[in-house]
Amino acid sequence: MSPPPEAFLQYLWQFQQFNGAELRTEAGEPLRVLHPGQANTHAGADMQNARVLIGEVEWAGAVEFHRRASDWFLHQHERDAAYENVILHVVWLADAPVRHRDGTEVPTLALAPRTEATLLHRYQALLDSHEVIPCASQFTRVPELTRLSMLDKALMQRLEDKAEAVSERLRANGQDWEETAWQTLAVAFGFHLNAEPSRRLAEALPLKILQKHRGNRPQLEALVFGTAGLLPDLAPDAYSAQLRQEFDFLQKKYRLTQRVMGAHEWKFLRLRPANFPTVRLVQLAHLIDGLPGIFSHFVQTESLDFLKTNLPLGQSAYWQTHYRFGVPAAKPVPEPGRVALDGLIINAAAPLLAAYAHERADPRCLDRALALLDGLPAEKNHLTDQWKALGLSIRTAADSQGAIEWHNAFCARKRCLSCAVGVKLLNC
Numbered sequence: 001m002s003p004p005p006e007a008f009l010q011y012l013w014q015f016q017q018f019n020g021a022e023l024r025t026e027a028g029e030p031l032r033v034l035h036p037g038q039a040n041t042h043a044g045a046d047m048q049n050a051r052v053l054i055g056e057v058e059w060a061g062a063v064e065f066h067r068r069a070s071d072w073f074l075h076q077h078e079r080d081a082a083y084e085n086v087i088l089h090v091v092w093l094a095d096a097p098v099r100h101r102d103g104t105e106v107p108t109l110a111l112a113p114r115t116e117a118t119l120l121h122r123y124q125a126l127l128d129s130h131e132v133i134p135c136a137s138q139f140t141r142v143p144e145l146t147r148l149s150m151l152d153k154a155l156m157q158r159l160e161d162k163a164e165a166v167s168e169r170l171r172a173n174g175q176d177w178e179e180t181a182w183q184t185l186a187v188a189f190g191f192h193l194n195a196e197p198s199r200r201l202a203e204a205l206p207l208k209i210l211q212k213h214r215g216n217r218p219q220l221e222a223l224v225f226g227t228a229g230l231l232p233d234l235a236p237d238a239y240s241a242q243l244r245q246e247f248d249f250l251q252k253k254y255r256l257t258q259r260v261m262g263a264h265e266w267k268f269l270r271l272r273p274a275n276f277p278t279v280r281l282v283q284l285a286h287l288i289d290g291l292p293g294i295f296s297h298f299v300q301t302e303s304l305d306f307l308k309t310n311l312p313l314g315q316s317a318y319w320q321t322h323y324r325f326g327v328p329a330a331k332p333v334p335e336p337g338r339v340a341l342d343g344l345i346i347n348a349a350a351p352l353l354a355a356y357a358h359e360r361a362d363p364r365c366l367d368r369a370l371a372l373l374d375g376l377p378a379e380k381n382h383l384t385d386q387w388k389a390l391g392l393s394i395r396t397a398a399d400s401q402g403a404i405e406w407h408n409a410f411c412a413r414k415r416c417l418s419c420a421v422g423v424k425l426l427n428c
Contacts, residue, residue, distance in 0.1 A: 003067035003092040003112075008123055010039070010046060010065050011417040012111055013090050017427070019114040026069075026094045026108040029055050037063055044082040052088055054107055061087035069108055070096040122426050126416045132386050133411050135425055139390045142421045147392060150420040155402030157409060159354045159369060162347075166355035181295035181352055182207035182288075188347035189284045191340075194277045197265045201228050201281075204259035210288050217316055220285045222246035228281060229261040236326025239318045273323040274334055282319045283336055287312055298349040299356055302368065304375040307349065308341055342376050346397050373398035383407050 012018050014036050023031040030053075037050030045062035052059050062085045066072060069091045077083040078101065086106055089098055094110040126134045133139065139147075166184055173179040183202040190198030205227040213219040225231045226247030235241035251257060266277040273279070290312025291297055301307045313336040320333050350369040357365035376397035378384060384394050387403045394400050409415070416422030 004120060004123065006046070006065045006067060007415075007417050008120070009067070009090055009092060009111060011123075011423070011426070012115060012119075013047070013063065013065070014039075015423070015427070017115070017119060018111050023109065025054065025088075026097070026110060027105065029107065031088075031107070031109060034058070045086050050087065054087075059087040061085040063088045063090055066091050068092065068096075069094045069098055069110075072096075072098040072106075119426060122428075123416070126422060126425070127414055132383075133390065133407065134414060134416060135421060136386075136390060138425050139392075139421065141428065142424045146420050146424050151392065151399065151402040151406065153402075153420065154406035154409065155373075155398055158401050158405035159350065159366075159373075161405075162351035163354035163358055166351050167359060170355065170359065177295045177299075177356075178293065179207050181298060181348075182210075184352055185287070185294055185344070185348045186284060188344050189280050190277075191275055191280065191343065193267050193271060193275075194280070197228075197261065197267075197277070198280075200261060200265070204261065205256070207288075207294075209254055210285075214289050214292075217285070217289055218242055219246050219250065220289055221282055221316065223250055224281050224285045225278075226251060227256055227260055228266065228277070229263045230266065230278060230281070230325075232325050240325050273329070276323050278322075278324055279315065279319060279333065282315045283313060286314050286316065295352065298352050299365070304345075304372055307345065307372075311341060311344065313341060342379075342397065345372055345376060346379070346401065370398060373401060379404075 016033065016036065020033065023033070025031050032053040034051040034053060035049070037047035040046055040048045040062070045064040047063035047065075048061075050061065050063045062083070064072070064077070064083060064086045066075075066089070069089060071091075072078065072089065073096070077086075078099065081101075084100055086100075089106045089108040091108060091110055092112045094108050098106045098108065100106060129135070131137070135142075166180060169183050170177065170180045173183075183199065186198045186202035187195050190196070201224070205223060210220060210223060213223065222231070222243040223246075225243060231244055231247055232240055233244075235244050251260070268276055288294075297310070298307070301310075315333065315335065320335075321329055323329050323333060350372050353365045353369035353372070357363060357369065374396050378394045378396055378400040380400075381404075383404055384400050386407070388394055392403065394403055406419075410419045410422075417426075
């Protein structure tokens with residue numbers, strides 16, 4: 001059997017899940033672990049601030065993990081000054097001695113002879129699982145408190161990741177919160193499948209331009225559809241002709257020629273007509289027209305009910321009877337429903353609040369973001385259905401967001417050793 005991944009070695013070390021009796025380095029020196037250290041998420045060795053006793057000397061520094069000791073050379077650590085503070089090399093197989101740049105040997109501990117085979121087999125079983133949730137068959141063995149703790153951890157990671165995406169936009173926008181809020185809102189309006197083209201649209205069409213045309217719906221719609229590349233070249237009706245004429249003028253006025261997208265960038269297939277990008281974009285224009293300040297509305301509104309009831313969602317008369325330009329719908333086009341409204345709060349308002357909390361070091365904004373998610377019903381999709389089938393309580397949007405992240409960031413990547421449930425199952 002080939003050596004297990006380095007993640008497994010880090011798990012063994014962090015939780016000291018190996019036979020620690022009479023530990024010795026490969027050189028035969030007595031070894032005692034005083035503190036395993038903390039995981040390093042930056043460049044350099046895997047663990048920092050570890051403390052070990054080798055012989056009679058206490059060492060403080062870094063710990064590096066490899067499947068084979070010779071991987072030290074494969075990764076060229078002997079040439080990297082960042083690894084000079086390594087006080088212990090923890091490996092599965094000690095197939096070669098390693099040295100610092102000054103020639104001194106790096107103390108090495110091999111875990112293969114000190115690890116129970118059943119522990120490795122349990123981990124391998126999780127890796128080999130073909131279930132959407134690798135531990136599905138064992139999930140109910142884990143105490144509910146552990147499951148809920150992991151759900152909370154996943155929620156916070158998802159919110160932090162979304163907040164970081166907002167902060168990146170903020171930096172790119174020169175700390176302009178309104179422009180950042182516009183781009184975040186546009187991505188949320190993309191509803192997954194068209195999130196990326198929606199982002200490109202918002203970056204190509206600055207909010208400052210749109211705000212100059214508030215109160216003139218045809219011009220707003222012309223700017224949005226024209227920049228998106230969705231205006232037909234040959235107008236099939238009077239409405240389309242009006243938007244084409246408006247955009248031809250505004251495109252020259254604002255020098256948008258190089259920013260116009262292609263119609264092929266937008267996805268219509270496998271979407272319900274009510275989610276067609278044409279419908280969502282006209283609703284986005286409607287919201288911009290009725291909302292003087294996106295950022296202030298999302299961040300300064302403390303009442304969830306006020307936030308929901310004062311979002312001007314809808315569409316102009318033409319788009320109440322059309323899903324595409326020039327093609328009348330068989331039935332009236334529905335306006336955005338509760339699920340769409342909740343999605344905007346989940347994917348725009350809450351991330352903006354979380355980012356604002358981070359940028360201003362104001363934890364109250366993070367509390368408000370969490371309160372928004374706690375106040376909305378859970379999202380329903382194939383992932384939340386999977387978790388519910390395992391008995392996980394998913395009642396609010398906070399729960400469903402945590403469940404989605406749990407699957408995407410842990411289960412799908414087989415990061416069972418970073419999951420509280422996975423660790424609990426290995427330790428059973």
